[in-house]
Amino acid sequence: MPRLFHTVDSSTPINVLASAKYRRSFAYVFTKDRMPVVITQVIDLLCRDKIEIAEKYQEGSSEELKCVIGMLSKLKTDVQTNKPLEPLNDSARDADRWNQYLEKQKEKLDGRDLTWFDSPFLFADCYFYRRVTEFFETSKTLSTYDPYLKQKDDALKGSMESIKSLAKYCNVITEKIPSMSNEEIKEETMKLFQVSMWGNECDLALAVEGAGHKSANALQQVINKKENIISNDLDGIHLFLSGVRTTALQENRKIIVDIIMDNAGYELVSDFCLADWLINSSLVDEVRFHVKNMPWFVSDTNSHDILWVLGAFEVTDSEDLLTMLNRWNKNFSSGQWNVKDKETYWTLPFSYHEMPTEDPELYNQLSSSSLLIFKGDLNYRKLLGDINWKFSTPFGAALQSFTPAPLVALRAVKTEILVGVDPEVVVKNNIVDSLWMLKGTHGVIQFHIP
Incomplete structure (x- = not known):
């Protein structure tokens, strides 16, 4: 079962940041239902077009494609089971700012990790797409691939x-x-x-x-x-x-x-x-x-x-x-x-x-x-x-x-x-x-x- 013990059976209170912890909010619906659908669509496309992708991106792309699919599958599971948000692990110039944000949030939570359903939704929503980008950018052959x-x-x-x-x-x-x-x-x-x-x-x-x-x-x-x-x-x-x-x-x-x-x-x-x-x-x-x-x-x-x-x-x-x-x-x-x-x-x-x-x-x-x-x-x-x-x-x-x-x-x-x-x-x-x-x-x- 997903670790949803931080959620609350209410809509988002007035003057409060959107968060998926409010089960009657758009943030909850998007995190619970929409994010897994987005990943599933990308995985299905990669599996369907794997031969075409291998021909276009050439040597090594087939193995890297398998790795990307594996990382996407893990991300989907992490969202569905409310796992902690992990630091980014690529060399892009914005990675440090994302990771600094995660550290600051952890400090606010007295050392507890930020998870999908209890984080500010604006962060979780953007972080989700940034993680998908990371999976492709860290590969040698698929760094220019647009999964959408x-x-x-x-x-x-x-x-x-x-x-x-x-x-x-x-x-x-x-x-x-x-x-x-x-x-x-x-x-x-x-x-x-x-x-x-x-x-x-x-x-x-x-x-x-x-x-x-x-x-x-x-x-x-x-x-x-x-x-x-x-x-x-x-x-x-x-x-x-x-x-x-x-x-x-x-x-x-x-x-x-x-x-x-x-x-x-x-x-x-x-x-x-x-x-x-x-x-x-x-x-x-x-x-x-x-x-x-x-x-x-x-x-x-x-x-x-x-x-x-x-x-x-x-x-x-x-x-x-x-x-x-x-x-x-x-x-x-x-x-x-x-x-x-x-x-x-x-x-x-x-x-x-x-x-x-x-x-x-x-x-x-x-x-x-x-x-x-x-x-x-x-x-x-x-x-x-x-x-x-x-x-x-x-x-x-x-x-x-x-x-x-x-x-x-x-x-x-x-x-x-x-x-x-x-x-x-x-x-x-x-x-x-x-x-x-x-x-x-x-x-x-x-x-x-x-």
């Missing part, structure tokens, strides 16, 4: 009709920009922010089945699900961008937007469509895309994923995709788009209010931005410190002084960490579906100016 690429590729293929419809729409509105009124520019800007937000539904770390985008018309989804945005600051966002544009023209300075990315595949495309619109409508001069520096949370975007998605479009027979791709390539070649893929902080277990101390260099870089856009559930949890705030808590208050620049959170709700929402809305949704907070059927677009 097949799942991401299947999701992208399953989203292709949605992507084509989105490309067609973006091409049409981009051509119309010279003749658009300010009100029409505003309307399209607000639509594409919503497209980007709903793109966050496609999250393989939280989906048991493939998470390709199922809507054949991305813009119709925006119309159909408008009432499902339970906190919506779009008017304030556009008003802010317009004001910044006016000021920047007067002061002859650039407007820079940073997008802290979440998932690859359809969500990546939706983010690029928003960024492309912001550039072409002259609301923004430069967009910096912050991606993970390793395979992360199954479908999180890394720099290889960007090349993979762009490469998939290059071989398409869709004129709409090729037209859109041509604009994107020009954005990159002109320097208006930049990918930031070296930063380790996005794959560390720290909340963002800790950034000024834990990574002051990154905090200063973000402070130079005109607007920060944080995508997805994990980024949202890190913004809020993974604390179970009261739902009515203002978004700005829950940021705990993380204010390097004005910021937006675009997120389809998939965990119980949620603020800036009328509690009555939560109660009404609970009556319809008690698990709605875990399904991504509702979203938030929240904005804060320091």
Whole structure:
């Protein structure tokens, strides 16, 4: 039987860190059910593709693959039986910081080891994926292998009709920009922010089945699900961008937007469509895309994923995709788009209010931005410190002084960490579906100016 004697039969108390020790919480469900599923999917893929992998990675890879499968199987058992979290054993530059965190937690527990079900969930959740990465990075032949690429590729293929419809729409509105009124520019800007937000539904770390985008018309989804945005600051966002544009023209300075990315595949495309619109409508001069520096949370975007998605479009027979791709390539070649893929902080277990101390260099870089856009559930949890705030808590208050620049959170709700929402809305949704907070059927677009 799993060693679950530290668990409590309750939901996460208000103003307390998420932890799997609360059996009526998302953290418990994810640790008990989702983590073993993620490992099982990776093991099944490795076993199914072992011959292909051996041919690609050549001598020694077959034996190392067996070792990796063995380590994954042990990790699955460790999670299910609530074993202590072990120090990392690789030479990556972030390993020491993980191990230092483990030591500090052990000191807080009077020398007792941190285990899967009684640790802060933000740490355990990130540590889980970091351990999977370690198994591949410590091998000689498989260090560049992405264990989630097949799942991401299947999701992208399953989203292709949605992507084509989105490309067609973006091409049409981009051509119309010279003749658009300010009100029409505003309307399209607000639509594409919503497209980007709903793109966050496609999250393989939280989906048991493939998470390709199922809507054949991305813009119709925006119309159909408008009432499902339970906190919506779009008017304030556009008003802010317009004001910044006016000021920047007067002061002859650039407007820079940073997008802290979440998932690859359809969500990546939706983010690029928003960024492309912001550039072409002259609301923004430069967009910096912050991606993970390793395979992360199954479908999180890394720099290889960007090349993979762009490469998939290059071989398409869709004129709409090729037209859109041509604009994107020009954005990159002109320097208006930049990918930031070296930063380790996005794959560390720290909340963002800790950034000024834990990574002051990154905090200063973000402070130079005109607007920060944080995508997805994990980024949202890190913004809020993974604390179970009261739902009515203002978004700005829950940021705990993380204010390097004005910021937006675009997120389809998939965990119980949620603020800036009328509690009555939560109660009404609970009556319809008690698990709605875990399904991504509702979203938030929240904005804060320091």
